[in-house]
Amino acid sequence: MIDDLALLENYIERCSNWGRWGPDDQLGTVNLITSDTVREAAALVKVGRMISLTMPYDAHGPQTGYLGRANPHLYQLTSGPGYLVGEQYDRETQTLQELRKSTGQSTAGYYDDVLVMPTQSGTQWDALCHFFWRGQMYNGFSAAEAGSAGSRANGVQNYTGKIVTRGVFVDLAAHWGVHSLEPGYAITTDDLDGYLTEKNLEIRPGDALIVRTGFLGARRERWGDYAGGPSPGLSLHTAPWIRDQDIAAIAADTWGIEVLPNEIDCWQPLHVVSLAHTGLAFGEMFDLDALSDDCQSDGVHEFMFAASPLPLTGASGSPVSALALK
Template sequence: MRKKLQRTTSIIRRGACAAVLSLGCSTALAVDLGSNNWSWGKEDTLGAGNLMTAETIKAALKAVEKGEIIELSHDVAMGAPHISPIQTPYVMTMSRTSKNMEKFLSENMGATNDIGFYLERIEMTTHVSTHIDALGHVTIASEFYNGIPITDGESDSGLTINGIEKSPPFIARGILIDVAAHKGVESLEAGYAITPDDLQGALKKQGTKIPAGAIVFIHTGWGKNFTAQPQHYAHTGPGIGLAASKWLASQKVVAVGADNMALEVVPGEDPKAVFPVHQHLLVKQGIYIIENAKTDELAAKKLYQTTTVMLPTKFRGATGTPLRIIALR
């Protein structure tokens, strides 16, 4: 039994490594993940959410002038991109239909008003379609954000600390950085690692600055493949490199998102470092990650500054949740 378990673990690990497309697997820390920013106390679970204050929220709402809403989320639907074998596909089935409920209610509750209704059942990873990563999604050397050992926070039914229910509601200035436009292309190429110079160059071209407490969205153009080529979209793509993530953290942002599957570049810059941007932002900095954001309308309209509203569903113990994001102007 012990040998069988060891073989199974080995297979799972090899599958996970393959799934991240030659990003590599290593038991040794092979990259500088940056310094810790655990500045809100040892009991903190909000991370960079602490940067949203009454003043920043009021300022964000005051900036809304037209009352226009721009959707930044994809539908959660069958066929949504997923990283196999790490993630399972999204599946929704009808568990109750109008006719069978009409019969049930008539026979068991004496209903005479011909009422029927529908109920559905969903099987999914919480990291499906447009979603947000909880601070507990990723670890470094068996520790969560704020240096908490995983043995203090994991259970068979979810996390007991740093789950998505601990994240705040988000109302903040939303800043779009259109790197694709800065580079003069419709879409960056798969495997292109966005640099600090790319971000700063795009911001300068746009005439945009990042205020503290903002949510940053990066437009790569890769989102065009979300529906057209979902599995190609999921398993490769442009994204920010580790240096870019460190620069964004220095701007005191609350969250960073992009129109791609992983926020960061896939395959990664270092073949021995798997998803280091996730480690730096979530674990080291407490900065939330948004994946599969729908940024095309903002980019087309050159809306570089809006007010972003995001309300994560409070799945207790979950490491993320599908997310409805709106930009207001």
């Protein structure tokens, strides 16, 4: 345990970006996405093809209640059948009433609904307020800032409109000819460097690294313990490599990006180092199978990556409609 904590503290000191962009910074590595980065990413769009990287938000997702997270549920305020029999929601009285049958389907009506979901129930960004270590979140803000009305520091709204950059696709499952990496497989820096060398790719400051293990696709029909159970993922020991490369964001097709079970006696140690201290944008449960097919078809593993979260003030995460554009 002592050795594990010493290792973790060493990585924290080695990888921290606290103060790098000033004492009030709440963007972390997203600061590395500059206007030049965006222009260079836009130049990668050659044919105008758009590939969604987002799973459906519905009741059939991977959540099981672990950490209190449920799958999204859509509830109707009004309905088409109700409209057809003359029932609609009256905007003046705010009551549901039966209107005169003569109004029926020959007049205007509407369909309205409510979406109820945890902010981290599907494809999503973690906010920098999501993880704490020794009473603090990214850049030294107190965990006390994350209260019942939302976090006063490091909320996900800080990312809104700012995550548009070059995406570099590391498709280890396809590269190794497997349907999915095995649960518990820790992706190493050698794995990442070897892939990038073979594909003749280089990482540039401000890039988004998009890592496909195949795990989401393998579990899509029967999720089981996908959410929180054993999973392939990045090794804790990739944290210094990530920091040295000045990567702006990492997204993967797993529940939590990092390997599970964790490699040391600490819960989610890569979150502790890279999210809470490096300030790295973490994108989880990205659906990368269509992108894999496309990249295998055209041989192009870099693209414009656009993935802005919703401006949910003070939220610990946000759904995202992510796109790869070629």
